[in-house]
Amino acid sequence: MKNKTLVLLSFLWSLSVSAQELLILGVAQDAGKPQLGCEKSCCKGDSNRGLVVSMAILEPETKKYILLEATPDITEQLAMVPAEYDRLPYSVYLTHAHIGHYTGLMYFGREAANSHNISLSCGERMADFLVQNGPWSQLFQLNNLRLLPIKPQGNLEQLPKADSGVLIIPFLVPHRDEFSETLGYYISGPNKSLLFIPDIDKWEAWSQDLKELLPAVDYAFIDGTFFDNQELPGRDMSEIPHPFVVESMKRFDHLPANLKDKIYFIHFNHTNPLWNPNSEESKRVQAAGYHIARRGLNFKL
């Protein structure tokens, strides 16, 4: 009898915890698509704009949301958040100080939204960079943003599920760190969890192995900047500080289908053939059991 009551109680509890939702707001590499100055067929005459990589975590109960990355396309991206939600996020998380990942912060300032006390989470070096350099410093002086530095983990050891709400754990990844460290995020809702690693040098440069983390998550959004070295004629693959999609596929090839099914490539350079859902390359990625992230996709967490 006691056991039955417990089962019933936990069932009712699971009903009362409503799922969070992840909404993909953009999938492009920092410079977007079309890219300034590109006269090749990937950008010339292409009316399909590619917005820079970003995601919103929507909380249906409160109609509030968290923004992951503040991109130069932020104005269009926040307009994608359903109308019943607040117009601005209550919290923003950043991975690093390359142009596609943080420069949208400027639109929270006086010249634009003039927001009040949005919490901004990022690594310590990133926080110093923002506080010590204009125009970003003014966002804190005017309380448009409120800094909430976070301590990233060197290695992800435990990947707990959120009891309710959202749990966000930052971790360090190797990348060109000129102005800041680079973070990846583990994000969990009450039901499902994900990894977000939009920029990383080669997988071998990381102290962790994605293969070992995959069983504990439901989705992994990973660096798919370049499909292969055809996009960079004459350059040695090993010199490019991103894992090519073909390299990642080779690396994860032996994994069982249920693990490959969790992988979504994201952060596409304008030259990447994965922009075209009908390209041979897109078909190849999907036939191998992986996914291609697209703007507007929505996941329950």
Ligand SMILES: [Zn+2]
């Ligand atoms: Zn990037």
Ligand SMILES: [Zn+2]
């Ligand atoms: Zn182009």
Ligand SMILES: [Zn+2]
């Ligand atoms: Zn970067």
